[in-house]
Amino acid sequence: xxxxxxxxxxxxxxxxxxxxxxxxxxxxxxxxxxxxxxxxxxxxxxxxxxxxxxxxxxxxxxxxxxxxxxxxxxxxxxxxxxxxxxxxxxxxxxxxxxxxxxxxxxxxxxxxxxxxxxxxxxxxxxxxxxxxxxxxxxxxxxxxxxxxxxxxxxxxxxxxxxxxxxxxxxxxxxxxxxxxxxxxxxxxxxxxxxxxxxxxxxxxxxxxxxxxxxxxxxxxxxxxxxxxxxxxxxxxxxxxxxxxxxxxxxxxxxxxxxxxxxxxxxxxxxxxxxxxxxxxxxxxxxxxxxxxxxxxxxxxxxxxxxxxxxxxxxxxxxxxxxxxxxxxxxxxxxxxxxxxxxxxxxxxxxxxxxxxxxxxxxxxxxxxxxxxxxxxxxxxxxxxxxxxxxxxxxxxxxxxxxxxxxxxxxxxxxxxxxxxxxxxxxxxxxxxxxxxxxxxxxxxxxxxx
Amino acid sequence: xxxxxxxxxxxxxxxxxxxxxxxxxxxxxxxxxxxxxxxxxxxxxxxxxxxxxxxxxxxxxxxxxxxxxxxxxxxxxxxxxxxxxxxxxxxxxxxxxxxxxxxxxxxxxxxxxxxxxxxxxxxxxxxxxxxxxxxxxxxxxxxxxxxxxxxxxxxxxxxxxxxxxxxxxxxxxxxxxxxxxxxxxxxxxxxxxxxxxxxxxxxxxxxxxxxxxxxxxxxxxxxxxxxxxxxxxxxxxxxxxxxxxxxxxxxxxxxxxxxxxxxxxxxxxxxxxxxxxxxxxxxxxxxxxxxxxxxxxxxxxxxxxxxxxxxxxxxxxxxxxxxxxxxxxxxxxxxxxxxxxxxxxxxxxxxxxxxxxxxxxxxxxxxxxxxxxxxxxxxxxxxxxxxxxxxxxxxxxxxxxxxxxxxxxxxxxxxxxxxxxxxxxxxxxxxxxxxxxxxxxxxxxxxxx
Numbered sequence: 001x002x003x004x005x006x007x008x009x010x011x012x013x014x015x016x017x018x019x020x021x022x023x024x025x026x027x028x029x030x031x032x033x034x035x036x037x038x039x040x041x042x043x044x045x046x047x048x049x050x051x052x053x054x055x056x057x058x059x060x061x062x063x064x065x066x067x068x069x070x071x072x073x074x075x076x077x078x079x080x081x082x083x084x085x086x087x088x089x090x091x092x093x094x095x096x097x098x099x100x101x102x103x104x105x106x107x108x109x110x111x112x113x114x115x116x117x118x119x120x121x122x123x124x125x126x127x128x129x130x131x132x133x134x135x136x137x138x139x140x141x142x143x144x145x146x147x148x149x150x151x152x153x154x155x156x157x158x159x160x161x162x163x164x165x166x167x168x169x170x171x172x173x174x175x176x177x178x179x180x181x182x183x184x185x186x187x188x189x190x191x192x193x194x195x196x197x198x199x200x201x202x203x204x205x206x207x208x209x210x211x212x213x214x215x216x217x218x219x220x221x222x223x224x225x226x227x228x229x230x231x232x233x234x235x236x237x238x239x240x241x242x243x244x245x246x247x248x249x250x251x252x253x254x255x256x257x258x259x260x261x262x263x264x265x266x267x268x269x270x271x272x273x274x275x276x277x278x279x280x281x282x283x284x285x286x287x288x289x290x291x292x293x294x295x296x297x298x299x300x301x302x303x304x305x306x307x308x309x310x311x312x313x314x315x316x317x318x319x320x321x322x323x324x325x326x327x328x329x330x331x332x333x334x335x336x337x338x339x340x341x342x343x344x345x346x347x348x349x350x351x352x353x354x355x356x357x358x359x360x361x362x363x364x365x366x367x368x369x370x371x372x373x374x375x376x377x378x379x380x381x382x383x384x385x386x387x388x389x390x391x392x393x394x395x396x397x398x399x400x401x402x403x404x405x406x407x408x409x410x411x412x413x414x415x416x417x418x419x420x421x422x423x424x425x426x427x428x429x430x431x432x433x434x435x436x437x438x439x440x441x442x443x444x445x446x447x448x449x
Numbered sequence: 450x451x452x453x454x455x456x457x458x459x460x461x462x463x464x465x466x467x468x469x470x471x472x473x474x475x476x477x478x479x480x481x482x483x484x485x486x487x488x489x490x491x492x493x494x495x496x497x498x499x500x501x502x503x504x505x506x507x508x509x510x511x512x513x514x515x516x517x518x519x520x521x522x523x524x525x526x527x528x529x530x531x532x533x534x535x536x537x538x539x540x541x542x543x544x545x546x547x548x549x550x551x552x553x554x555x556x557x558x559x560x561x562x563x564x565x566x567x568x569x570x571x572x573x574x575x576x577x578x579x580x581x582x583x584x585x586x587x588x589x590x591x592x593x594x595x596x597x598x599x600x601x602x603x604x605x606x607x608x609x610x611x612x613x614x615x616x617x618x619x620x621x622x623x624x625x626x627x628x629x630x631x632x633x634x635x636x637x638x639x640x641x642x643x644x645x646x647x648x649x650x651x652x653x654x655x656x657x658x659x660x661x662x663x664x665x666x667x668x669x670x671x672x673x674x675x676x677x678x679x680x681x682x683x684x685x686x687x688x689x690x691x692x693x694x695x696x697x698x699x700x701x702x703x704x705x706x707x708x709x710x711x712x713x714x715x716x717x718x719x720x721x722x723x724x725x726x727x728x729x730x731x732x733x734x735x736x737x738x739x740x741x742x743x744x745x746x747x748x749x750x751x752x753x754x755x756x757x758x759x760x761x762x763x764x765x766x767x768x769x770x771x772x773x774x775x776x777x778x779x780x781x782x783x784x785x786x787x788x789x790x791x792x793x794x795x796x797x798x799x800x801x802x803x804x805x806x807x808x809x810x811x812x813x814x815x816x817x818x819x820x821x822x823x824x825x826x827x828x829x830x831x832x833x834x835x836x837x838x839x840x841x842x843x844x845x846x847x848x849x850x851x852x853x854x855x856x857x858x859x860x861x862x863x864x865x866x867x868x869x870x871x872x873x874x875x876x877x878x879x880x881x882x883x884x885x886x887x888x889x890x891x892x893x894x895x896x897x898x
Contacts, residue, residue, distance in 0.1 A: 002795045028652070030669040034790050062669065158636040165614050165631070165673075182614070182631065187607040203477070219698075220479040220511065222691040224614075224673065241690050242671040245697065249668075252701045253785055256708070260781035261774060269786045270796070277807050281778050282814060288774055289815055293822055295766035300828035306762055310755055313762040317744040317769050317880050325710060325737055329730045332709035336702055337718045341483050346451045347719070358726050365731060366738055373742055379749035431766050 005035040012043050021050040029058055036063055037270050045074050056083055061091045064268045069099050072107065080110045088162055089118040090135040090243065097127065122237070130214040131207040133247065134228045134237030137161045140170045143177055143195035147188045154182065163240055166225045169198050174234045176202055176227060204229045207236055214239060215247045216341070255339070258419040259332075261288065291428045295320075295435055302439035305448050311381050312442055315374070315389045316435070322366060322393060323400040323434035324427040330355055330404030331426055335418050338408065345413040352406055359401030367394030388445040392438040399437060400430045454484040461492050470499040478507055485512055486719050494523050505532055510540045513717045518548050521556065529559045537611055538567040539584040539692065546576065571686070579663040580656040582696065583677045583686030588616045592626055592644035596637045603631065612689055615674045618647050623683045625651055625676060653678045656685055663688060664696045665790070704788070707868040708781075710737065740877045744769075744884055751888035754897050760830050761891055764823070764838045765884070771815060771842060772849040772883035773876040779804055779853030780875055784867050787857065794862040801855055808850030816843030837894040841887040848886060849879045 008027075011020060024032075024047055036044065036059075048071050051059060060068055060083070072095075075083060084092065084107065092111075096104055096119060111119065118136045125131035139161050141150050150167065158164050167185065169178040178198030188197040204227045205214045218226045218241060225238040254264055261284035265272065272280075299306070299316070306312055334351070337343030343351065371390030374381050381389075407426055408418035442448070457476075460469060473481075473496055485493065485508075497520050500508060509517055509532070521544075524532060533541065533556060541560075545553055545568060560568065567585050574580035588610050590599050599616065607613050616634065618627040627647030637646040653676045654663045667675045667690060674687040703713055710733035714721065721729075748755070748765070755761055783800070786792030792800065820839035823830050830838075856875055857867035891897075 002793065005795070030666055033669060037791050038793065038796060155635045158632045164635065183607045186604045186613065217479055219691070219694050220482060224690075241673075241694075242668070245668050245690075245694060248694065248697050248701070249789075252697075252704075253789075255701075256704065256781060256785060259705070259708070260777045262778045262781055268791050269782055270791065270799075274803055274806050274810070277782075277803070278810050281775075281807070282811055285771065285774055285778075285811060285815060286818065289767060289771050289818060290822075292767045292770045293826065295770075296763045297828065299763045299766070300760075303759065303828075307759055310752065310759070310762075311749075313755055313759075313765065314745045314748045316762065316765045317748070317884065318738060318741045320766055320769075321741045321744075321876070321880065322734065322738050325734055326730075328709045329711045329734075332705060332711055333718055333726075336705060340698075340702075342486050342717050342719065344451065344487065346454070347487060350719075354723060354726070357723050358730070361723070361727050362731055362734060366734060369735065369738060373739075377742065379746065379752075428770070431770065435766065 004031060005038055008035060008039070008047075009043060012046050017050065020046075024050050025052065025055075029055065029062075032059070033062055036067070037268060041067075041070055045071065048074070053082060053086055057086045061087065061095075064271055067271070068095060069103050072099070072103060077110065080106070081112075084110050084115065085112055087115075088135055089115060089122055089137060090133065090162075092119050093122040093132075096123065125207065128211055129207060130205045130209040130211055130226075130228050130239060131236060133211055133214065133239045133243045135162045135240065136237045138225070138227075138235075138238045139164055139167045140174075140235070141167055141194055143169050143171070143193070143198070145194045146190065147185055147192045147194065147197060148190040150180075150185055150194050151190075154185070163225050163238070166223075166227075166238070168227060168235055168238070169194055170235060173232075176204065176229055176233055176235045178202060179227065202227060204233075205239075206230075211247050212251055215244045215251070218244045255335075255419050258417070259335075261285070261425075288425065288428060291425065292431065294428070295431050298432055298435045298439070302443070305439055305443050305446075308448050309385065309442070309446055311379070311385055312389075312439070314379060314381075315370075316438075318370070319389070319393060319396055319438045320431045320434050323396040323430045326359070326362060326397045327400035327404030327426060327430040330359075330401045331408050331418075334405050334408040338412050338418060343409070345409055348406075348409050351409065352402060355401050355405040356398070359398040362401070363394040363397035366397055367391060384446055385442075388442040389438075391445065392441040395437045395441060396430075396434040399433055403430055403433065453480060454487055457484060457488070457496075458492060461495050466499065469495075473499050474501065474504075478504065478511075481508070482511055485516070486717060490519055494520065498523065502531060502535055506535045510536065510544075513720055516720070517544060518552050521548070521552060526559065529555070530561075533559050533564065534561055536564075537584055538564060538571055538586060539582065539611075541568050542571040545572070574656065577660055578656060579654045579658040579660055579675075579677050579688060580685060582660055582663065582688045582692045584611045584689065585686045586611045587674070587676075587684075587687045588613055589619045589623075589684070590616055590643060592618050592620075592642070592647070594643045595639065596634055596641045596643065596646060597639040599629075599634055599643050600639075603634070612674050612687070615672075615676075615687070617676060617684055617687070618643055619684055622681075625653065625678055625682055625684045627651060628676065651676060653682075654688075655679075660696050661700055664693045664700070667693045704784075704868050707866065708784075710734070710874075737874065737877060740874065741880065743877070744880050747881055747884045747888070751892070754888055754892050754895075757897050758834065758891070758895055760828070760834055761838075761888070763828060763830075764819075765887075767819070768838070768842060768845055768887045769880045769883050772845040772879045775808070775811060775846045776849035776853030776875060776879040779808075779850045780857050780867075783854050783857040787861050787867060792858070794858055797855075797858050800858065801851060804850050804854040805847070808847040811850070812843040812846035815846055816840060833895060834891075837891040838887075840894065841890040844886045844890060845879075845883040848882055852879055852882065 011023060060071055096107060139157055154164055165182045167180050171177055178200045179202045180198040184197055203221050205217060207228055207230050225240045227238050228236045230236055257264055263280035265280055367390040370393040371386045374386035374389050411418045460472060509520055588606055603613055614631045616629050620626055627649045628651045629647040633646055652670050654666060656677055656679055674689045676687050677685045679685055706713055712729035714729055816839040819842040820835045823835035823838050860867045
């Protein structure tokens with residue numbers, strides 16, 4: 001990739017426009033996209049200006065918002081009009097929602113009447129809802145058409161819609177009566193009526209359905225497109241599989257960020273300013289730091305124990321660290337299970353019992369290992385100290401495993417997002433209980449007061 | 450969902466078969482799948498036996514392996530034959546690869562000749578490669594056919610292939626000459642030749658391409674199906690978008706598990722035994738515990754400092770915890786950037802500079818906060834101790850941010866997987882450097898030896 005990037009840069013600097021135009025026409029879009037963020041703005045504008053219209057559309061709908069704006073601004077009136085006319089209404093809606101007011105107005109003025117109407121319709125819907133993903137460019141037919149007539153209509157409309165592969169059958173009030181795949185239409189008799197070959201039980205989502213739920217439904221039924229309806233079962237638009245793939249990717253990033261206490265952002269790393277990055281990170285760090293200061297109070301409460309046996313301080317990080325790791329493992333298994341729909345709160349009894357047994361087995365093993373380590377590796381401590389640390393380790397792992405499994409289930413039950421809570425905040429909870437167990441166990445076993 | 454599950458259970462217990470058959474025919478597949486894991490085996494078998502053939506296929510290809518086996522075993526010869534005949538060869542191949550040898554043999558004996566040949570062909574390929582995802586049921590035509598003739602061929606074959614929406618143009622040696630979408634075929638003149646309407650620059654993947662790479666290519670180009678070719682550019686099969694969605698989901702789970710130090714597994718949580726869960730978790734916990742014992746040695750090395758100022762022990766968890774959180778944030782941003790292809794090792798200079806500045810800003814803010822907390826909240830310490838803790842916090846955050854960003858980039862550069870290393874193992878690295886900085890700073894500021 002690096003070599004490819006260097007080559008592109010050199011070509012952009014040294015080639016004549018006509019030569020470069022031929023070259024960029026040959027570059028596969030995925031390779032161009034892979035290096036796009038590493039190009040500077042001047043290089044981006046140069047390459048963009050030499051792409052043909054189709055590639056311009058592909059590129060502009062695949063890159064981050066900030067680059068989109070710059071490219072759009074670089075276009076003169078007619079070019080902008082031509083580009084916008086080629087964009088699908090759902091992409092156009094996303095674009096308009098994310099650009100600055102000035103660019104938005106310029107875009108608006110360059111839209112054709114139909115595109116403006118479509119975009120205005122789509123802008124009514126929430127970005128996170130199923131309706132926020134849909135396009136209005138679908139194929140609709142009446143139920144009393146013959147298959148042959150329907151196929152003629154499909155052939156005529158093929159270029160104007162986003163997918164020809166699912167055809168929706170509507171009544172005069174736009175209510176969804178059925179769906180027929182192009183494949184079934186092709187396999188049917190020319191003389192048959194659409195209403196006799198269509199599937200009447202249509203899988204649909206409601207306009208307010210969460211987009212992640214819409215993704216799961218499209219996935220379950222392996223659909224190319226998913227129709228979105230309103231309260232009266234009128235067809236509002238369709239969501240195509242490629243937009244669902246984007247939702248799944250986005251969801252993936254969101255979950256990973258949440259578990260690492262990083263704020264979400266639609267901007268990429270390289271295009272974010274230093275302050276934008278600080279803003280994404282510092283709020284959670286402050287919350288977690290303040291929460292974690294409870295550990296200071298726990299340890300301070302055992303000051304006399306610590307003064308009597310300062311070696312106990314040596315093991316604080318491995319006790320809290322191992323507790324945190326065990327708890328995170330449990331929590332992750334719960335969060336994935338909840339996300340994929342395998343686990344439910346009503347299974348909580350079975351799950352916690354299983355986790356207790358798992359925690360017991362792991363706790364005994366790690367506790368034993370800790371005793372051996374404490375006795376035989378430097379700084380070697382005496383048997384009673386080693387036993388105190390090992391016993392504490394065992395209890396901490398068991399408690400961490402139970403807390404780690406119970407917390408996400410309970411949080412999900414309350415309707416909150418378990419991914420946010422299972423990350424570092426739960427680690428703090430485990431630290432506090434772990435340290436208490438640790439010092440209490442040590443105090444008892446070492447006969448301190 | 451719970452109410453739905455309870456209802457299903459009651460129906461299975463009390464209804465007559467014929468009634469129950471009508472009922473399960475009405476249950477949407479996604480709702481059935483959502484509760485499937487919570488049913489017991491007897492209930493599963495009962496419901497499965499009453500589904501019609503299409504729903505049986507949908508169900509069996511969507512559930513975990515262990516349930517698949519039990520259901521397949523429940524079928525008598527003819528029913529098994531009918532079910533297997535309806536399964537797509539790629540699903541069949543996955544199934545055969547994951548069942549026990551006895552079930553495999555029974556399945557093999559019930560396969561038709563063509564399905565056996567197709568499956569045998571697909572079994573040659575690696576599960577993780579692009580070829581492991583493909584189906585051999587695609588539409589292929591010759592370049593010198595007219596559009597009308599091609600459409601007639603499509604209509605005739607519509608039922609036998611997995612997708613009719615991409616049609617592949619092959620020479621007599623099965624080399625891929627082009628591709629034409631059904632949509633373009635429909636939009637073309639009846640008299641035109643396929644070779645004149647086909648797209649000659651076909652986006653393909655090689656049989657050995659990693660499946661995650663294949664997913665990214667299908668995504669970039671919004672393809673319904675992606676052709677897989679061998680070294681001679683012969684078409685081996687195609688990967689359809691629904692299988693790519695499964696890859697993306699799988700990848701998502703894998704990444705989350707890696708970052709939490711949980712071993713991967715194709716079994717779901719509820720179907721895993723307690724020992725299977727212990728085996729998935731304990732190896733990493735042991736590695737991390739042993740790695741973390743280095744922190745014991747670090748603290749032991751500062752025993753005299755600790756004995757002179759035992760309050761320093763109070764702040765050990767917040768120093769290591771905050772360092773870990775900052776480092777994890779940086780690492781997560783890097784890992785996501787690397788995974789989505791936005792970040793590359795050649796940007797390392799820019800990235801580390803940015804992270805240093807971000808770390809400095811966050812470190813100063815959190816260091817200041819720590820000084821205030823240490824001085825004014827119980828257990829309040831004196832100014833010089835508070836300054837020592839705060840200064841150490843600032844340095845720890847800066848170092849953690851740099852380590853957190855540099856480590857994943859370096860690991861990826863070495864061709865290893867950054868997600869594995871950025872999790873708890875990196876936290877250990879940050880703990881060790883953090884504690885060293887902490888005690889060294891405190892020692893200097895408090896004038897201890």
